[in-house]
Amino acid sequence: MHLILFFLFAGFCLAGAINLLLQTHPINSALSLIVVMTSLAVLYLLLGAEFLAIAQIIVYSGAVMVLFTFVVMLLNAGREERTLGSRAATRIGFPAVVALFAVLATIFLHAQGLGAAHLGEGLSSAPGQSNLTLLSQILFHELLLPFEVTSVLILIAILGAVAIAHVEGSKMSSSERVAEK
Amino acid sequence: MNESAHLWLIPLFPFLGFLLNGILGSRLPRRLVSAIGVLAPLVSFVVVLSDFGATIITAASSCPNCGSVAALALPASETLSYPWLAIGALRVDFTFVLDQLSAVMLLVVTGVGFLIHVYSVGYMKDESGYARYFSFLNLFLFFMSVLVLAGNFLLMFVGWEGVGLASYLLIGFYFQRTSAADAGKKAFIVNRIGDFGFLIGIFLVLTTFSTLSFSQISVWLALSPDWHGTVLTVICLCLLVGAAGKSAQLPLYIWLPDAMEGPTPVSALIHAATMVTAGVYMIARTHLLFDRSPVALWTVAIVGAATALFAATIGLVQNDIKRVLAYSTISQLGYMFLACGVAAYSAAIFHLVMHAFFKALLFLAAGSVIHAMGGEQDLRKMGGLRTKMPVTFWTMTAAVVAIAGFPPFAGFFSKDPILYAAFLQGTGSKVLWLVGLVTALLTSLYMFRLWYLTFMGEPRSEAKHHHSTPLSMLVPLVILGILSVCGGWIGIERFSAYLAPVAAAHRPMPAGNPFLEFILTIVAVLVALEGWLIADKYYRRKPERPAQVAAALPNGYKLLLNKYYVDEIYGAIIVKPLLAFSKYVLGGVDLLLAGIAWLLAGIASMTGMILQRWQSGNLRSYAAWLAAGAAAVLLFLLLTGSPHAWSLPFFHSETIFKVSHITVIQNGQAGH
Amino acid sequence: MSFLQHDVPISWYLLLSAILFSLGVVGFLIKRNLITVFMSIELMLNAVNLSFVAFAYQWHEVRGQIFVFFVMMVAAAEAAVGLAIIIAVFRARSTLAVDRIDLMKL
Numbered sequence: 001m002h003l004i005l006f007f008l009f010a011g012f013c014l015a016g017a018i019n020l021l022l023q024t025h026p027i028n029s030a031l032s033l034i035v036v037m038t039s040l041a042v043l044y045l046l047l048g049a050e051f052l053a054i055a056q057i058i059v060y061s062g063a064v065m066v067l068f069t070f071v072v073m074l075l076n077a078g079r080e081e082r083t084l085g086s087r088a089a090t091r092i093g094f095p096a097v098v099a100l101f102a103v104l105a106t107i108f109l110h111a112q113g114l115g116a117a118h119l120g121e122g123l124s125s126a127p128g129q130s131n132l133t134l135l136s137q138i139l140f141h142e143l144l145l146p147f148e149v150t151s152v153l154i155l156i157a158i159l160g161a162v163a164i165a166h167v168e169g170s171k172m173s174s175s176e177r178v179a180e181k
Numbered sequence: 182m183n184e185s186a187h188l189w190l191i192p193l194f195p196f197l198g199f200l201l202n203g204i205l206g207s208r209l210p211r212r213l214v215s216a217i218g219v220l221a222p223l224v225s226f227v228v229v230l231s232d233f234g235a236t237i238i239t240a241a242s243s244c245p246n247c248g249s250v251a252a253l254a255l256p257a258s259e260t261l262s263y264p265w266l267a268i269g270a271l272r273v274d275f276t277f278v279l280d281q282l283s284a285v286m287l288l289v290v291t292g293v294g295f296l297i298h299v300y301s302v303g304y305m306k307d308e309s310g311y312a313r314y315f316s317f318l319n320l321f322l323f324f325m326s327v328l329v330l331a332g333n334f335l336l337m338f339v340g341w342e343g344v345g346l347a348s349y350l351l352i353g354f355y356f357q358r359t360s361a362a363d364a365g366k367k368a369f370i371v372n373r374i375g376d377f378g379f380l381i382g383i384f385l386v387l388t389t390f391s392t393l394s395f396s397q398i399s400v401w402l403a404l405s406p407d408w409h410g411t412v413l414t415v416i417c418l419c420l421l422v423g424a425a426g427k428s429a430q431l432p433l434y435i436w437l438p439d440a441m442e443g444p445t446p447v448s449a450l451i452h453a454a455t456m457v458t459a460g461v462y463m464i465a466r467t468h469l470l471f472d473r474s475p476v477a478l479w480t481v482a483i484v485g486a487a488t489a490l491f492a493a494t495i496g497l498v499q500n501d502i503k504r505v506l507a508y509s510t511i512s513q514l515g516y517m518f519l520a521c522g523v524a525a526y527s528a529a530i531f532h533l534v535m536h537a538f539f540k541a542l543l544f545l546a547a548g549s550v551i552h553a554m555g556g557e558q559d560l561r562k563m564g565g566l567r568t569k570m571p572v573t574f575w576t577m578t579a580a581v582v583a584i585a586g587f588p589p590f591a592g593f594f595s596k597d598p599i600l601y602a603a604f605l606q607g608t609g610s611k612v613l614w615l616v617g618l619v620t621a622l623l624t625s626l627y628m629f630r631l632w633y634l635t636f637m638g639e640p641r642s643e644a645k646h647h648h649s650t651p652l653s654m655l656v657p658l659v660i661l662g663i664l665s666v667c668g669g670w671i672g673i674e675r676f677s678a679y680l681a682p683v684a685a686a687h688r689p690m691p692a693g694n695p696f697l698e699f700i701l702t703i704v705a706v707l708v709a710l711e712g713w714l715i716a717d718k719y720y721r722r723k724p725e726r727p728a729q730v731a732a733a734l735p736n737g738y739k740l741l742l743n744k745y746y747v748d749e750i751y752g753a754i755i756v757k758p759l760l761a762f763s764k765y766v767l768g769g770v771d772l773l774l775a776g777i778a779w780l781l782a783g784i785a786s787m788t789g790m791i792l793q794r795w796q797s798g799n800l801r802s803y804a805a806w807l808a809a810g811a812a813a814v815l816l817f818l819l820l821t822g823s824p825h826a827w828s829l830p831f832f833h834s835e836t837i838f839k840v841s842h843i844t845v846i847q848n849g850q851a852g853h
Numbered sequence: 854m855s856f857l858q859h860d861v862p863i864s865w866y867l868l869l870s871a872i873l874f875s876l877g878v879v880g881f882l883i884k885r886n887l888i889t890v891f892m893s894i895e896l897m898l899n900a901v902n903l904s905f906v907a908f909a910y911q912w913h914e915v916r917g918q919i920f921v922f923f924v925m926m927v928a929a930a931e932a933a934v935g936l937a938i939i940i941a942v943f944r945a946r947s948t949l950a951v952d953r954i955d956l957m958k959l
Contacts, residue, residue: 006861010869017876017896026888033892040899047910049918059925064932071936072888075943093805093882097875099812103819104871108864116860117910134915150926157930161937798955804881
């Protein structure tokens with residue numbers, strides 16, 4: 001059962017990722033990315049991280065990707081145009097990626113001491129200790145300070161986003177602004 | 182009994198004069214500048230005179246109770262307590278030594294120097310670099326006195342170089358004139374060649390004697406009386422090169438005629454009386470070394486005699502009054518070298534002193550003539566000045582007669598001992614005697630030629646300025662004139678006796694013969710008379726004859742007029758190859774260096790151009806390089822990491838501890 | 854039957870993570886639209902998250918999951934700011950082509 005589920009959703013991940021690369025219109029890429037994220041959420045469930053699975057769906061698919069989609073539609077981004085490519089990107093980038101992947105794959109496949117994932121088995125074998133309990137115990141005791149700092153970080157991010165995207169003064173649309181320059 | 186000689190005062194005052202006039206001179210009034218410039222040598226002269234007087238008293242009266250009179254025993258030396266160089270076994274001090282030789286020399290230097298300073302006040306009255314002139318002149322006196330007083334080779338070399346510097350500064354005094362600037366350079370460079378030989382000599386002295394002090398060298402030499410030959414010969418020959426450069430002997434005399442570009446008092450002081458005699462002084466000072474090397478002595482004598490004849494022949498046909506006097510100086514210096522070469526050092530020094538008197542007088546008088554003629558220096562344009570400049574005429578006559586060697590004037594008393602000593606030396610040296618005799622004839626000839634052309638006959642051109650010569654110029658002329666007349670009356674015997682402690686030769690002198698001496702003296706006087714008669718015939722009675730002779734022997738005349746083309750020969754043999762060498766060989770090196778510089782610059786700029794492409798602003802290339810870098814780092818870690826890199830590197834005990842810690846907590850909380 | 858009951862080795866999860874990461878880098882390199890490039894970055898982040906969760910499972914260490922939690926938070930904040938920047942850039946340059954935006958000075 002585990003195997004089938006794994007293959008299925010891993011396949012969705014891969015398909016979504018490859019589709020992201022192949023699509024020319026950014027909205028299609030965004031939608032593919034949503035597929036990837038949701039599949040990843042399922043994979044998290046398979047690995048016994050329930051809270052993270054839900055958080056993935058709520059935060060990533062539900063907020064971040066929606067934000068992406070909004071921006072795509074706001075800026076009216078069209079299909080990708082043929083522009084001057086970067087020779088460095090292809091000539092140096094691809095071999096680099098290949099090398100990167102090769103290294104990672106080598107490490108992962110030859111590592112010793114890696115076991116297997118059993119379905120339904122969580123991180124702890126104690127009863128009554130769900131994944132959420134475990135997580136919150138650490139998060140709100142030891143790592144309380146980083147937690148609070150993260151919330152401040154998000155606040156700053158909000159302020160920053162508003163400040164950057166703010167249009168000064170008039171309510172001209174962006175296209176009118178461009179025509180003015 | 183031994184009072185301090187205050188030797189350090191002698192160079193001090195000229196040095197102060199140099200500083201004052203050099204730094205503040207342009208802002209001081211002219212009178213003050215003159216006062217400083219003239220007082221400095223005066224004070225030095227007074228100090229020297231008092232020291233000299235003290236030594237005379239000591240020598241004259243060896244009474245036990247002379248305590249009341251301040252007396253000075255020679256040699257008196259003053260040393261600075263801090264050594265100059267103290268490296269290993271070598272120790273060189275700042276030592277001033279006053280002995281008979283340096284006393285005599287200092288008297289000449291400071292005395293004649295003082296007179297010439299006074300003369301300059303009048304001569305340079307209208308010049309613009311007045312303060313600069315006096316500061317350089319004082320600088321010269323400072324270095325010259327250091328040279329004379331030096332107690333070791335190194336300090337003497339300091340003075341040696343310093344007078345070369347002062348000479349350069351003063352020759353190029355009218356530096357706006359290209360010829361003057363070139364002459365200054367020529368003097369300095371040729372001197373430098375001589376100095377190179379001198380330095381080699383000093384190095385050899387150092388390696389041979391492990392000391393540079395004159396007194397210690399004489400001690401060493403006294404310890405081994407049979408030491409002659411090779412090393413000492415080489416040392417002496419090197420020192421001779423230096424002396425030849427400074428004293429304008431063959432082949433390094435070429436700078437002296439050109440040095441006439443400087444003001445006339447400079448020519449009088451530096452290039453007649455004092456600096457050019459430094460070479461003779463040096464040989465006399467180091468005569469103990471020369472005595473040990475017959476080869477070197479012969480070389481000195483031959484060089485001196487050859488130079489004397491050579492220069493006299495050139496001086497015969499020159500038309501510039503100062504050039505004639507310059508070649509005359511070279512010729513007389515040759516006499517002094519000849520004297521040193523036959524080990525008659527006292528005679529050389531005696532001639533040095535006499536020559537200082539009449540040669541300085543000749544130059545100063547010539548300066549007076551030039552001054553009156555408004556800058557005209559060509560003999561062919563002068564004439565008939567006898568009536569117009571009486572003082573100059575009479576003093577110059579005294580000098581001309583003195584240099585020709587007529588008794589009872591100064592030159593007679595100094596030249597004849599030299600010829601006598603040369604005659605006595607041996608069979609070979611009789612040739613030298615003959616050369617000296619012929620040179621005496623030529624000397625008389627060209628000096629009287631100059632005399633006739635300048636003062637006698639009808640004026641060949643209108644003198645431009647007829648203002649009278651100022652007193653400051655006349656008084657030194659008179660004083661030097663008196664000295665030229667009476668100076669020789671001291672007599673060579675008394676002079677040699679005085680100098681004997683320091684300048685006596687250590688070779689046994691051949692037995693003298695008073696009768697022979699008398700005969701030789703008569704011969705010399707007759708020869709001088711003959712020279713006068715020839716000059717009289719050619720330049721007074723039949724003034725058209727010189728031109729006829731010149732026309733009859735055109736090549737010979739041109740050869741002499743052009744100074745045997747020596748300058749041109751040097752130019753072709755030495756200067757041109759050197760320039761070509763520097764252009765092509767060193768030019769090649771230059772090209773190489775330029776090429777290297779260009780290469781380095783090129784590499785830098787090429788690297789810049791290449792690296793500039795990295796900063797393209799293109800996001801994707803940045804991303805590509807990022808990925809490449811990350812891959813490289815990971816590869817590096819993978820390949821050079823721990824031997825257990827294949828196993829997960831983060832699987833170590835700490836994590837296990839944490840894991841067990843948490844399980845304990847969990848277990849604890851679970852109530853186990 | 855036994856095939857279906859087979860457990861999935863952790864290394865497969867890790868391999869999947871590696872593949873997703875590499876695909877993210879490739880997307881970063883070849884995509885010409887600024888927003889799509891940003892999406893590739895998100896893909897990379899997710900791949901890393903997966904690997905963290907897998908390791909957390911492997912060693913029964915919940916801190917791995919906590920780290921993933923923080924990564925998600927920071928990624929969300931970053932997405933907000935980044936998209937705001939993209940909007941500002943678009944306003945200045947009126948293009949979203951990555952190759953055309955090559956001057957830092959707007």
